[in-house]
Amino acid sequence: MKLPRLLTSLAVVAAAGLALTGCATSSATDASGADSKKLTVFLSADTNIQDLWQKTLIPAFEKANPGYTVAVDFDLHGLHDQQTVAKLTAATVQKKDPGYDLVDAGFVSQIAASGLLTKVTADEVPGVKDVPADVLKAGGNGGIPYRGSSVVLAYDTKAVPTPPKTLDDLLAWIKANPGKFTYNSPDSGGSGQAFVTTVLDKTIPADTRTKMATGYAPETETAWNDGFATLAGLNPYVYQSGVYPNGNNQVLDLLSSGQISMAPVWSDQFVTGKKNGQIPANISYTQISDPSFTGGASYLGIPSASPRQAGAEKLVSWLLSSDGQALVSDSISGYPVIALDKLPSQVQDLFKDADIAHLRPTYFASMAADLNKAWAQKVPGK
Known part of the structure; x- marks a missing residue:
């Protein structure tokens, strides 16, 4: 695996004296079947995105997928983004569970470029075929768009x-x-x-x-x-x-x-x-x-070090479904990232003039x- 800037990230780990606290030490090959349905989403965001996940998306996903539970690890305003990237880098190199299975953060493009994410296709996540090609490409190697603003x-x-x-x-x-x-x-x-x-x-x-x-x-x-x-x-x-x-x-x-x-x-x-x-x-x-x-779009990433790949892909698949995208729209008025004709008529009417593919992008x-x-x-x- 190629990991650009890996030495820099590992140096951050050493300098900060970070340990992979609270993370399981088992590899993906020996994760239990029960654990595979206990997912954790890492959020680096404001409180409105925390509410979106905890009050809307997670309850709806768990209801639609009995047996699955989803917890949230929340970093307000991304104040510890550098440490989080370093922790994820170290977990990948050491082949250890990073402690979360899905990342919703502004640094997803960075960790995608560093080869830390699982690249998904329509075989694993059918909804990606309904995302504009340029929006999907902007997420890099493993970035998955799920809402826009x-x-x-x-x-x-x-x-x-x-x-x-x-x-x-x-x-x-x-x-x-x-x-x-x-x-x-x-x-x-x-x-x-x-x-x-x-x-x-x-x-x-x-x-x-x-x-x-x-x-x-x-x-x-x-x-x-x-x-x-x-x-x-x-x-x-x-x-x-x-x-x-x-x-x-x-x-x-x-x-x-x-x-x-x-x-x-x-x-x-x-x-x-x-x-x-x-x-x-x-x-x-x-x-x-x-x-x-x-x-532009906000991107999710599935850490390649997570032993719960199938569960994470199931969660992302649901987020890119008509039901998931409609909830994002209704809860925080986020722009849908899948084709509008896949969504309920009221969502189509609300966003008929919004073109996520042509919003001016933020910096890397x-x-x-x-x-x-x-x-x-x-x-x-x-």
């Missing part, structure tokens, strides 16, 4: 009768309305990271941007300098002269309470908040252009991690 610009219609249409318009609005805009720190949630990425992309050549989205290219990061200077220049104009909330939800809370008038938010969180009444009627949303905010996981570190060093308090 994009970041949009939410605004208070009472305070902002005509919202910005382009990034330049938005930046001008922020400076003309000090204290009425903010975004969460990029390491605490994807909506803030999308805003940062979009500002950086404004001055990045297209070929450089492609490298950043499809692989790890640290030599290109000097192209971020102009964008970071722009972001640092916004400090006096964002909420309370430089307050960046911790997480997507905190931004929505500020917007809903009227403390700010505009912010980037996830489309699925916004629609869900409107549906359940947490976001008031006067808050609406739009998309900017030149460039637009980022979006390793690039996004470097972006988060650079932002923390160059932007707040500048």
Whole structure:
């Protein structure tokens, strides 16, 4: 097995002194039949995705598949992503159970590129044949798309009768309305990271941007300098002269309470908040252009070291079924990743104008991690 950057990941293991705590030591060949139906999903996400799994997807899957149980290992905002990748790398090399059977995290593309995931086909997971080829390919060697979303610009219609249409318009609005805009720190949630990425992309050549989205290219990061200077220049104009909330939800809370008038938010969180009444009627949303905010599919991965491959494939197969995709749509307004004609009519109507295959992609996981570190060093308090 080829494992790019394996030595780097193992060095992280050694430096952090990590052990494979809480993991079984048996190999895939001696896992018991009973254990094969006890699955664990690792989540590196915000609380809305935790709720999606624990309150909706898992109960429905267990009901549809008697005998199976699914637990969740949750890392809020992915604060320990580096350690998790190192742990998974070590488990793969040592042929030990990593302790989880399915990964839902922003770093799935990274571990796919490192050869740590099982590559599935339509033979094991029939639903992948209904996923657009380009979306499936973007997941790399083993990444499996299961929902999509994009970041949009939410605004208070009472305070902002005509919202910005382009990034330049938005930046001008922020400076003309000090204290009425903010975004969460990029390491605490994807909506803030999308805003940062979009500002950086404004001055990045297209070929450089492609490298950043499809692989790890640290030599290109000097192209971020102009964008970071722009972001640092916004400090006096964002909420309370430089307050960046911790997480997507905190931004929505500020917007809903009227403390700010505009912010980037996830489309699925916004629609869900409107549906359940947490976001008031006067808050609406739009998309900017030149460039637009980022979006795309969220990917799952089955660790190749897991001894419960068949159970994990069964869970993914169910997620890509009409029932699973309809629940994702209904629960968090996530874009379906399978063909719409496979879904109930109400889901088709809701997403008839959403094309997941043409959303502007985010950066490759390793690039996004470097972006988060650079932002923390160059932007707040500048």
